[in-house]
Amino acid sequence: MTDHTTRLDHVVLWVRDPIAAAHFYEQAVGLEPVRLTDYSVGEAPFPSVRVNEETILDLMPLATAERMTMLPGAAESSGHPVNHVCLSLPAGDFDALRDRLEERSVPVSDLAHDSFGARGLARRSFYFRDPDGNIFEARHYD
Structure with a gap:
């Protein structure tokens, strides 16, 4: 199949x-x-x-x-209009990620609970930015 x-x-x-x-x-x-x-x-x-x-x-x-010529206006699109990318991790990896970010003084948001996503309600989630300003959400469902 x-x-x-x-x-x-x-x-x-x-x-x-x-x-x-x-x-x-x-x-x-x-x-x-x-x-x-x-x-x-x-x-x-x-x-x-x-x-x-x-x-x-x-x-x-x-x-x-x-040089991004495959679509009109692609060069001006850098960074927009994507709001954020979400990474889903197991609970232990979620905690380890938050710890690594904090160890490196990467600002992280407060924890949110029960936010909706592809697999239903996530137990916990938070946001952070990479050095280029791209926004990520990290979450776990378990």
């Missing part, structure tokens, strides 16, 4: 310094860098970080915005 489930493959984030961004996502958020070495030596146009086995975040250099 063919799998017809739609899945999220990747989200592209505009970043000033893709290498610094990859290090932030690896060290503060706990995501594995992908193609970082290839990007560092000029063999890949951007690095990524792996969210899970099916989803990555592409860390697109902001300097390439002017």
Whole structure:
């Protein structure tokens, strides 16, 4: 039987310094860098970080915005109109993420409870920004 489930493959984030961004996502958020070495030596146009086995975040250099010609106005879209990206984690990983962010003095919002999402009501959630101003929500359902 063919799998017809739609899945999220990747989200592209505009970043000033893709290498610094990859290090932030690896060290503060706990995501594995992908193609970082290839990007560092000029063999890949951007690095990524792996969210899970099916989803990555592409860390697109902001300097390439002017070359985004696939859609009219794409260059001006950098950072807009996406409000935030939400990461869903198990409770232990959620707590570890919040601890890593606080250890690195990354501002985090107060905890919210029972916010609605793709899997119903999340037990807890909070928001944080990456160094480029992209907003993330972290949540857990268990």
